[in-house]
Amino acid sequence: MRSRPEAPCPCEAPAAAKRRLLRALSETPPRLDLALLSVATLEQPELEEEPVLKELDALAERVREKGCGSSSTTAPLNLQLSALRDVLSREEGFTGDRERYFCPENSFLQQVLQRRRGLPITLGCLYIEVGRRVGVDIFGINFPGHFLIGAREGSELFVLDPFHGGHSLDTEALETLLSRMAPDLELCPALLAPATVEQITWRVLSNLRRVYLKDHDVERALGVVELMLTLAPDHPGELRTRAQLCAKLGAFKAALRDVERCLELTPDAPDACGLRKAREQLIEKTSQLN
Numbered sequence: 001m002r003s004r005p006e007a008p009c010p011c012e013a014p015a016a017a018k019r020r021l022l023r024a025l026s027e028t029p030p031r032l033d034l035a036l037l038s039v040a041t042l043e044q045p046e047l048e049e050e051p052v053l054k055e056l057d058a059l060a061e062r063v064r065e066k067g068c069g070s071s072s073t074t075a076p077l078n079l080q081l082s083a084l085r086d087v088l089s090r091e092e093g094f095t096g097d098r099e100r101y102f103c104p105e106n107s108f109l110q111q112v113l114q115r116r117r118g119l120p121i122t123l124g125c126l127y128i129e130v131g132r133r134v135g136v137d138i139f140g141i142n143f144p145g146h147f148l149i150g151a152r153e154g155s156e157l158f159v160l161d162p163f164h165g166g167h168s169l170d171t172e173a174l175e176t177l178l179s180r181m182a183p184d185l186e187l188c189p190a191l192l193a194p195a196t197v198e199q200i201t202w203r204v205l206s207n208l209r210r211v212y213l214k215d216h217d218v219e220r221a222l223g224v225v226e227l228m229l230t231l232a233p234d235h236p237g238e239l240r241t242r243a244q245l246c247a248k249l250g251a252f253k254a255a256l257r258d259v260e261r262c263l264e265l266t267p268d269a270p271d272a273c274g275l276r277k278a279r280e281q282l283i284e285k286t287s288q289l290n
Contacts, residue, residue: 014223017041018230020049021201030197032140033109033129036122039204040108042223052110056126060133062087077153080136084127085166092116094123096163104220107208121147121204123162139194142203143174145181150192157192202231209241218248236266240275247282252289256282 017038024034033056037049066083088094097106097117105111112118112126124140124147131138131151141148141159148169151158159169169177175187185191195203205228212221222245228238243258259279263272 014041014045016045016047017223017227021227021230024201025198032125032132032197032200035197035201036109036125036204038227039201039208040110042208042220042227043104043108044110047110052113055113056129057133059087059092059130062091063130063136064134077136077151077156077158080131080134081138081151081158081160081166081168084131084134084136084138085160088127088130088162089165094118094126094162095165096120096123102211102214104208104211107204107211118163119147119207120161120163121200121207124149125200125204127160127162127166140200141192142195142199143181143191144178144185146177147203148192150194159192198231202228205231218245221245222249234261234265236262236269239265240271243278252282252285256286 019038020034020041021038024031024038027034033053034049037047037052041047063083066086093116094112095117097103097115097119100106100117101119105115106117106119107122109122109125112122118126121140127149128138128140136151138149138151141150146161146163149160149162151160159174160166161169171187174192178185178187178191205224209221209224209228212218212224222242225238225242225245229235229242232238239258239262243255243262246252246255246258256279259275259282262269263275263279266272269275
């Protein structure tokens with residue numbers, strides 16, 4: 001049988017995306033805005049970050065002009081959050097994209113800024129980053145099924161929903177939301193804990209990967225998974241996903257490396273038998289390559 005060359009594997013995310021993500025995580029503290037731009041760079045490799053950052057700065061200046069930024073530290077937190085909500089939701093019209101919820105653009109920060117539409121998580125990140133610029137400490141909340149944001153003043157926790165105009169959610173509203181999103185769970189402090197930049201970025205990427213896989217867009221899904229593996233290089237689930245995507249593209253050697261790494265990391269996994277079978281098939285396919 002005539003041997004054939006290995007298909008080129010587009011497993012490497014664009015260099016600019018990886019570089020931005022690693023730079024974002026190397027900052028002290030890590031930079032959420034740069035991490036989100038790394039995700040956007042997967043789709044737009046030549047994306048310039050400066051105009052995006054300047055637009056965030058301009059929005060922050062609007063909030064600051066209301067007297068609720070870092071220059072007015074005596075303002076109660078609820079007034080600072082109200083100023084933030086007024087600028088972003090009431091004046092600028094940022095809101096959830098209900099009509100095209102699953103479109104990829106909702107995961108890209110520069111597109112959210114242009115369209116004034118986004119997902120709960122990208123709109124939440126907008127609030128976090130504008131708040132950071134005016135000295136309002138807002139954090140992300142990885143609430144099941146619907147990303148939220150929070151801020152603390154003493155023992156009081158304020159929870160906002162940027163997807164719905166930045167509305168405040170009390171305990172009853174949170175329980176109602178949880179019953180809809182995850183009825184088997186009970187509301188507890190752990191569900192309202194601050195999310196790290198890494199966790200937020202992972203969730204953004206997970207959403208985007210799901211969209212591309214549903215659309216059978218293998219190459220774009222592969223780029224997303226590669227960036228996820230930049231965050232967690234030995235994540236068994238994403239290694240499996242990358243192996244499957246590489247195999248679909250004919251990059252059998254790359255797929256074989258990931259399958260072998262999965263077996264090394266989780267030799268007793270429930271699907272270990274299937275992984276070993278996949279390894280045998282990939283070895284056979286790679287033997288036919290130049």
